[in-house]
Amino acid sequence: MLLKTYPLKGILADTRPDGGKFSIMTATIGTAIAPADVHDKLAEHLLTDGFKLVLDTRASQGSWIVDARTDERYLDMYTFFASAPLGLNVPGVVEDPEFMGLLAEIAANKPANPDIYTTHLAEFVETFVRVLGDPALPHLFFVEGGALAVENALKVAFDWKSRRNEAAGRSPELGSKVMHLKHAFHGRTGYTMSLTNTDPGKTARYPQFDWPRIDVPALTFPVTDEALAAVEGGREAGARAGQGGFRGQPARHRVLHRRADPGRGRRQPHARRVPVGDAGPVP
């Protein structure tokens, strides 16, 4: 058993008798596997082509990731593919013992939200509508994960487009193609496999729909006349591709919608392979 001393915050910290700020205590916490052994242990059963560092979930703070193997700090420009935009161990979360307790209570039970309802879900929905809601869009659908969010958006759009075509006297079979961008990553589930086209290894040998794919003009540095001409060429090719491939019916009836979600604030593929210190390549 390995022992490491951490400042303890949030739910584990004592609240002051006056009910005010929490006292910061230190505690020695044991882990069964040494940080230095994490990759080797994982590699026995999992693919470990991700980061070379081992995230220290306690010592990392805000925009600084700490490597549990060395205690070295790295500026976090990754944020778990932008799914943790607030950073790590956000004080407003981890220093609120009541909220940490609530999270633990829900995590320990993990109710199946679509079927069984809790006060927590009702409070979440109410807060979501108050903070991010749009009165024009009163109906919400929640699903866990980016690819499943894309899948469900596609399902809604397929349904809408088919009905719209039918109502206009066109075939309801029309409107099943999803125009999308070259170099896009939208996930690795059913429909998203036909949209994702970054590393071929992610989609090779899987059945895919032949949906219209559009070139993306990307500027490379240094900015030379050739680089600018390539951008211009890409833009024209993209525009042509947007019009092509839809024989018989105008493209607007055949194309369900254009998928170009910026995801969770994610970098574009062109900017993805940026080494972060010696922590290894961004996957």
Ligand SMILES: Cc1ncc(COP(=O)(O)O)c(C=O)c1O
């Ligand atoms: C733009 C975009 N769409 C979809 C996904 C898939 O999300 P998930 O891995 O949560 O299924 C990602 C994941 O990185 C993404 O960046």
